[in-house]
Amino acid sequence: MTELEVSRRERKKEETKERIVKAALRLFKDHGFDATTVDQIAEQADVAKGTFFNYFPRKEAVFGYLSETWVADAEQKIAAILAKGLPSWPKVRDVFLEFASIYEEDRELSLHMAMEWTRRMHAPDDDVCRRWDALGVHVVRQLQAQGELRRDVAAERASQVLADVYHGTLMMWLESPEPPFPLKDEIRKRLALVIEGLTPRAKEGR
Amino acid sequence: MTELEVSRRERKKEETKERIVKAALRLFKDHGFDATTVDQIAEQADVAKGTFFNYFPRKEAVFGYLSETWVADAEQKIAAILAKGLPSWPKVRDVFLEFASIYEEDRELSLHMAMEWTRRMHAPDDDVCRRWDALGVHVVRQLQAQGELRRDVAAERASQVLADVYHGTLMMWLESPEPPFPLKDEIRKRLALVIEGLTPRAKEGR
DNA sequence: CCATAAATATGACCGCAGTCATAATTGGTC
DNA sequence: GACCAATTATGACTGCGGTCATATTTATGG
Numbered sequence: 001m002t003e004l005e006v007s008r009r010e011r012k013k014e015e016t017k018e019r020i021v022k023a024a025l026r027l028f029k030d031h032g033f034d035a036t037t038v039d040q041i042a043e044q045a046d047v048a049k050g051t052f053f054n055y056f057p058r059k060e061a062v063f064g065y066l067s068e069t070w071v072a073d074a075e076q077k078i079a080a081i082l083a084k085g086l087p088s089w090p091k092v093r094d095v096f097l098e099f100a101s102i103y104e105e106d107r108e109l110s111l112h113m114a115m116e117w118t119r120r121m122h123a124p125d126d127d128v129c130r131r132w133d134a135l136g137v138h139v140v141r142q143l144q145a146q147g148e149l150r151r152d153v154a155a156e157r158a159s160q161v162l163a164d165v166y167h168g169t170l171m172m173w174l175e176s177p178e179p180p181f182p183l184k185d186e187i188r189k190r191l192a193l194v195i196e197g198l199t200p201r202a203k204e205g206r
Numbered sequence: 207m208t209e210l211e212v213s214r215r216e217r218k219k220e221e222t223k224e225r226i227v228k229a230a231l232r233l234f235k236d237h238g239f240d241a242t243t244v245d246q247i248a249e250q251a252d253v254a255k256g257t258f259f260n261y262f263p264r265k266e267a268v269f270g271y272l273s274e275t276w277v278a279d280a281e282q283k284i285a286a287i288l289a290k291g292l293p294s295w296p297k298v299r300d301v302f303l304e305f306a307s308i309y310e311e312d313r314e315l316s317l318h319m320a321m322e323w324t325r326r327m328h329a330p331d332d333d334v335c336r337r338w339d340a341l342g343v344h345v346v347r348q349l350q351a352q353g354e355l356r357r358d359v360a361a362e363r364a365s366q367v368l369a370d371v372y373h374g375t376l377m378m379w380l381e382s383p384e385p386p387f388p389l390k391d392e393i394r395k396r397l398a399l400v401i402e403g404l405t406p407r408a409k410e411g412r
Numbered sequence: 413c414c415a416t417a418a419a420t421a422t423g424a425c426c427g428c429a430g431t432c433a434t435a436a437t438t439g440g441t442c
Numbered sequence: 443g444a445c446c447a448a449t450t451a452t453g454a455c456t457g458c459g460g461t462c463a464t465a466t467t468t469a470t471g472g
Contacts, residue, residue: 009419009468016420037458048422053460115324121381150406158404160378161371161396168370175327190367197403198364200356215438215449222450243428254452259430 017055017065020045024062025109033112060116064128067117070099071131078135082142089148092139093191096166097184103170104183111174114167136163149195165190223261223271226251230268231315239318266322270334273323276305277337284341288348295354298345299397302372303390309376310389317380320373342369355401371396 023044027036038059042049056062077095081087103110120126136159143149149158169190173183229250233242244265248255262268283301287293309316326332342365349355355364375396379389 007469012468013420038460039458049459050422050461051420054420054422057460059459115321118321118324118377118381121378147406149404153399153404157396157399160374161399161404164371164374164396165367168366168374171324172327172366175324190363190370193359193363193367194400195404197405198355198359198367198401199403200353213439218438219450244430245428255429256431256452257450260450263430265429 016045016047016051020047020052020055021062021065028109028112029106032108060112060119063113063116064120066113067120067128070102071128071135074099075131075135078139082139087139087142087146089143089195092143093188097187100170100184100187103174107174107179114171114174132163133159136160161194162191165194222251222253222257226253226258226261227268227271234315234318235312238314266318266325269319269322270326272319273326273334276308277334277341280305281337281341284345288345293345293348293352295349295401298349299394303393306376306390306393309380313380313385320377320380338369339365342366367400368397371400 020041024036024041027040027044038052039049041059042052045052056064074095077098078092081091081095103114121129133156137155140149140155140159140162144151144155166187169187170183173180173186226247230242230247233246233250244258245255248258251258262270280301283304284298287297287301309320327335339362343361346355346361346365346368350357350361372393375393376389379386379392
């Protein structure tokens with residue numbers, strides 16, 4: 001009984017997974033990540049505890065579900081920009097800045113999300129990481145072709161440097177008990193620094 | 207009985223702490239971080255389990271002990287460089303690169319160390335973080351004064367960007383199952399990118 | 413409709429990190 | 443030495459993340 005590529009099984013499977021994610025995120029937001037137990041999540045999602053671990057290997061792994069959505073979204077938007085004629089750095093940058101605003105909604109939760117994200121790179125078979133990487137490299141290549149970025153540096157390296165600064169700034173912002181600065185603004189400024197470089201120019205701006 | 211600022215109590219305290227750290231690191235190296243239990247550490251250090259938690263709030267916290275040593279060491283070396291006349295970026299950079307070689311000894315262990323280090327920033331009362339920060343800012347200020355770095359950017363920001371790239375590269379290297387590149391070399395190249403900037407120059411180098 | 417195998421669900425169970433009430437040590441005082 | 447307060451040590455105990463053997467459901471073939 002293979003009707004239209006999606007069997008009833010797979011549908012139910014996906015449904016359950018979503019129920020678990022929804023329940024988990026709800027509880028995380030309400031009571032905090034640490035205070036939420038897997039039992040509670042399972043209860044709330046109306047499954048047994050063991051079932052949770054059929055879908056996610058670790059408690060934190062529920063965050064992985066989100067990043068899949070996000071990377072798809074990013075690919076979408078970036079593709080749109082790159083498609084319509086001349087791409088330009090500011091536009092691309094703004095797409096990534098947009099994602100930063102997601103983190104502003106719930107900092108405590110976002111911190112756990114970001115740490116899980118960090119940990120995931122461990123697994124070499126994780127394709128979400130690869131997709132982010134590929135996206136970054138692709139963007140840099142385009143900007144290089146457009147003449148907006150130096151062509152004499154490896155695109156992978158340039159992409160990584162930008163990602164590091166993005167991620168580092170985000171982490172610092174997330175880890176402070178109080179927001180230490182306006183997140184998007186700071187990221188923009190730091191990225192600008194990387195683009196411009198730290199070397200003094202001939203005519204130093206004021 | 208306050209003889210020479212260090213009571214017997216404090217001496218024993220410090221001794222015990224060191225015994226615990228030594229035992230922990232030994233076991234981590236031999237059997238891996240996760241496979242090592244606090245019971246084993248306590249056993250090996252000849253104390254009760256509860257005693258461990260008198261000295262360290264979490265199992266990972268033993269790494270904190272090391273970072274204190276390191277930052278002191280870094281302050282020392284950097285001060286020496288900055289003291290003797292003209293400081294220059296390459297020399298400063300090499301000091302930080304030296305630290306990278308510590309990580310090359312045991313990657314699995316270093317990964318846990320780095321993650322604990324990341325988590326520590328959470329606590330606002332952690333002065334190790336503040337000291338690293340202060341050190342970075344101080345260095346940048348000096349280099350700015352020396353004319354080696356742009357003077358029109360906030361030293362804190364510049365320092366952070368450099369730290370982010372350093373840290374990001376390190377994490378990527380630590381998280382890969384196999385070393386993906388020569389660590390020190392890659393850090394040097396990426397830092398160079400930040401210094402030079404990603405903007406195309408008039409005469410593009412080949 | 414029954415048989416069978418694969419996929420999925422379940423909750424009793426286990427090991428360990430971390431807590432806490434209590435006990436032992438220590439240093440100071442008379 | 444006897445007493446006291448403060449500091450440090452201890453291990454029984456708890457709670458939760460994660461496992462696993464077993465049960466249940468689902469799809470398929472005869």
